[in-house]
Amino acid sequence: MKTIYVYHDNIPKAEDFPPLVMALGYFDGVHRGHQEVIRTAGQIAGQKQAKLAVMTFSPHPKTVLSPDYSEETMRYITPLPVKEEEMKKLEVDYLFVVHFDQQFAELEPQEFVDSYLIGSRTIHVVAGFDFSYGRLGKGTMETLPFHARGKLDYTTVGKKEWENEKISSTLIKQCILEGNVEKASVLLGRLYAIRGLVVKGEQRGRTIGFPTANVQIEDPYIVPDTGVYAVWFTVQGRRWKGVCNIGYKPTFHDIRAERPEVEVHVFDMDESIYGAKVDVEWVQRLRGEKKFSSVENLIEQLHLDKKQAEKVLSGQHREIRTQDL
Ligand SMILES: Cc1cc2nc3c(=O)[nH]c(=O)nc-3n(C[C@H](O)[C@H](O)[C@H](O)COP(=O)(O)O)c2cc1C
Numbered sequence: 493m494k495t496i497y498v499y500h501d502n503i504p505k506a507e508d509f510p511p512l513v514m515a516l517g518y519f520d521g522v523h524r525g526h527q528e529v530i531r532t533a534g535q536i537a538g539q540k541q542a543k544l545a546v547m548t549f550s551p552h553p554k555t556v557l558s559p560d561y562s563e564e565t566m567r568y569i570t571p572l573p574v575k576e577e578e579m580k581k582l583e584v585d586y587l588f589v590v591h592f593d594q595q596f597a598e599l600e601p602q603e604f605v606d607s608y609l610i611g612s613r614t615i616h617v618v619a620g621f622d623f624s625y626g627r628l629g630k631g632t633m634e635t636l637p638f639h640a641r642g643k644l645d646y647t648t649v650g651k652k653e654w655e656n657e658k659i660s661s662t663l664i665k666q667c668i669l670e671g672n673v674e675k676a677s678v679l680l681g682r683l684y685a686i687r688g689l690v691v692k693g694e695q696r697g698r699t700i701g702f703p704t705a706n707v708q709i710e711d712p713y714i715v716p717d718t719g720v721y722a723v724w725f726t727v728q729g730r731r732w733k734g735v736c737n738i739g740y741k742p743t744f745h746d747i748r749a750e751r752p753e754v755e756v757h758v759f760d761m762d763e764s765i766y767g768a769k770v771d772v773e774w775v776q777r778l779r780g781e782k783k784f785s786s787v788e789n790l791i792e793q794l795h796l797d798k799k800q801a802e803k804v805l806s807g808q809h810r811e812i813r814t815q816d817l
């Protein structure tokens with residue numbers, strides 16, 4: 493897959509590309525609704541002997557269009573490098589990442605179709621029923637035939653739902669923030685995962701029999717609600733079972749840190765992994781974080797947490813259910 497960063501002054505030109513079938517949208521999470529859009533585009537590309545392309549935007553349009561968001565505070569299910577990996581898995585040939593700024597937001601729908609689609613040799617557009625384009629989102633899948641003027645074909649993908657709700661990035665973000673990582677995983681079609689770096693913690697863990705890997709999150713991910721989770725922990729290509737606390741450790745700290753810490757007790761792992769890149773996959777939230785009256789009470793609870801996480805990870809929860817949709 494080739495990733496192409498597009499700015500206003502370097503819009504892709506038709507002569508540089510083979511005929512493209514283009515899936516359009518932001519695609520945060522690359523969830524099951526998105527997968528349907530991209531697979532549909534892939535099938536059409538196969539039929540038309542064209543290449544499969546996806547056009548996404550960066551940063552999130554909300555950071556430009558809404559005063560409630562900014563690039564500094566925006567959080568994602570799949571920050572751009574992770575989105576790229578998911579697109580590769582879907583066998584996308586070209587990922588166009590269009591720089592979203594005020595100037596782009598003000599493009600008339602006709603200009604967007606002419607310059608960014610027809611101009612880049614898109615022969616067929618695929619998007620969901622609620623996709624919109626151009627200034628104030630005035631372009632929709634209903635207006636696309638008018639703007640296309642017979643120069644490209646289009647396919648609209650119907651609403652993909654789960655339990656009568658539209659699968660959307662917004663819904664998945666909400667689930668993650670509430671700690672409902674199981675539902676988030678069902679909607680994503682894979683376990684929600686966060687990549688981070690193992691850093692030194694306060695070194696107290698090993699003294700209480702529960703050493704933990706402190707995970708520093710560097711990309712702008714949405715972090716699940718505070719609490720204790722059963723997780724899979726992947727380091728150096730090996731996947732381990734673990735139990736993770738996201739929180740402020742109120743048993744030891746009266747004053748809240750700026751951000752919650754993410755620390756994983758990895759079962760049966762006896763290696764020093766400081767500095768390693770790791771993936772934490774969130775399987776199930778087990779409980780909320782508590783302030784214990786003594787370290788002994790905390791340790792007692794940690795044994796119970798470990799047992800419960802072991803049970804969850806050994807059971808049916810290992811693979812998420814895909815037959816429900
Ligand atoms: C599974 C698990 C559950 C935890 N639950 C709590 C909790 O409910 N309350 C709390 O104050 N700390 C909790 N902790 C954090 C421990 O207090 C922390 O791991 C310990 O103090 C070691 O910290 P350190 O790695 O910074 O040295 C939990 C840690 C783990 C691994």
Ligand SMILES: Nc1ncnc2c1ncn2[C@@H]1O[C@H](COP(=O)(O)OP(=O)(O)OP(=O)(O)O)[C@@H](O)[C@H]1O
Binds near residue numbers: 520525618650658
């Ligand atoms: N559940 C769905 N069913 C069908 N198409 C979808 C679904 N969700 C998104 N799409 C389509 O996938 C593309 C990318 O979606 P986009 O990221 O813009 O929206 P979203 O997932 O609904 O996120 P948000 O909650 O931020 O609106 C768009 O063409 C959109 O119409």
